[in-house]
Amino acid sequence: MSELLIFGAGYSALACARQSAGKYDAITGTTRSPEKAARLSAEGVSPIVFAGESTPALSEAIARATHVLVSIAPDKAGDPVLAALGEELAAAENLRWICYLSTVGVYGDHGGGWIDETTPCHPQSARSVERVAAEQAWRALAQARGLPLAIFRLSGIYGPGRNAFINIEKGTARRLVKPGQVFNRIHRDDIARAFDLAAQIEADGDFNITDDEPAPPQDIVAFAFSLAGRQPPPEIDFETAELSPMARSFYGENKRVSNAKSKQVLGMSYGYPDYRTALARMWNENCWR
Numbered sequence: 001m002s003e004l005l006i007f008g009a010g011y012s013a014l015a016c017a018r019q020s021a022g023k024y025d026a027i028t029g030t031t032r033s034p035e036k037a038a039r040l041s042a043e044g045v046s047p048i049v050f051a052g053e054s055t056p057a058l059s060e061a062i063a064r065a066t067h068v069l070v071s072i073a074p075d076k077a078g079d080p081v082l083a084a085l086g087e088e089l090a091a092a093e094n095l096r097w098i099c100y101l102s103t104v105g106v107y108g109d110h111g112g113g114w115i116d117e118t119t120p121c122h123p124q125s126a127r128s129v130e131r132v133a134a135e136q137a138w139r140a141l142a143q144a145r146g147l148p149l150a151i152f153r154l155s156g157i158y159g160p161g162r163n164a165f166i167n168i169e170k171g172t173a174r175r176l177v178k179p180g181q182v183f184n185r186i187h188r189d190d191i192a193r194a195f196d197l198a199a200q201i202e203a204d205g206d207f208n209i210t211d212d213e214p215a216p217p218q219d220i221v222a223f224a225f226s227l228a229g230r231q232p233p234p235e236i237d238f239e240t241a242e243l244s245p246m247a248r249s250f251y252g253e254n255k256r257v258s259n260a261k262s263k264q265v266l267g268m269s270y271g272y273p274d275y276r277t278a279l280a281r282m283w284n285e286n287c288w289r
Contacts, residue, residue: 004017030050052080096148098147100135102135109122112256117207150203165227181216183217208258210257221233
C-alpha cells in the first residue's frame with residue numbers, strides 16, 4: 001500500500017497529483033477552505049481542510065501516508081505544517097519519503113552568475129529567510145527519522161492561467177527593463193514531472209527544478225506578443241517604473257540557476273526547457289488559459 005499526502009494542494013501540487021494518478025492507492029490533499037474541497041474531489045484527491053491545527057481526519061491521513069508533498073509557504077512563525085503536525089509526522093510509522101517545494105530565492109543575489117545546489121544559501125528577502133528556516137526544519141525531521149527528503153528549489157512558476165498571454169489578455173503586460181537582469185522559470189507540469197521521478201526513486205537532497213535558459217523578462221513579454229500577432233508595449237525603465245515593494249524586490253536578485261543535477265540524478269527531461277519552446281507550445285496547443 002502506498003498513499004500520497006499533499007499539504008497545500010494548490011496550483012503546483014495539484015499538477016503533481018494529476019501526474020501521480022494511478023501510482024498510489026490513495027491521494028489526499030489539504031486545502032484552506034471547504035469551497036476548494038470540491039475541486040480536489042473532482043481531481044481524484046480526497047480533500048481535508050487544514051486551517052493550521054490538527055484534526056482527526058489529518059491524523060488518520062498522516063498515519064496512512066507513505067509519501068508526503070509539502071507545498072505550503074512558511075511565515076514569520078515558521079512552517080505551519082510542522083508547527084501543527086510535526087510530532088505526528090515524526091511518529092508516522094508508514095512514512096517513507098518527503099518532498100518539500102521551496103524556491104531558488106534561498107540563494108539570494110549572485111550578480112547574474114551561474115549557481116547550482118552546492119552554492120551556499122544567502123537569502124535576502126524576508127520570505128526567502130523564512131524558506132531557509134523551513135528547509136532546515138524539514139531536514140531536521142527527516143534526519144531524525146532517517147527518511148529521504150527531496151527539497152525542490154523552484155524558479156518562477158508559470159503554466160495554464162499564469163503566463164504572459166494571460167497578462168496580455170488582461171491588459172497588464174509590461175516590458176520592464178533592468179540591464180543585465182535575468183530570471184529562470186519553471187512550467188507547472190515540469191514540477192509535476194520532476195516530483196513523479198523523484199518519488200519513484202525516493203530521492204534525497206536539494207534539486208533546482210528550473211528551465212535551461214535564464215532570460216531577461218522583457219524578452220518573454222515581447223515573444224508572447226509576437227505569437228499573439230500583436231505589437232508589444234513600449235519598454236519601461238525599471239528604475240522609474242511604478243512597482244509594489246514585493247515586485248521590486250524580485251528584481252533585487254539576479255542569478256542563472258543550473259538544473260544539471262535534476263537531469264543527472266532524477267533523469268529529468270524538461271518538457272518546457274526555455275521560454276520560446278514553452279510559450280510557442282502553450283499558444284499552439286491553446287493550453288495557456
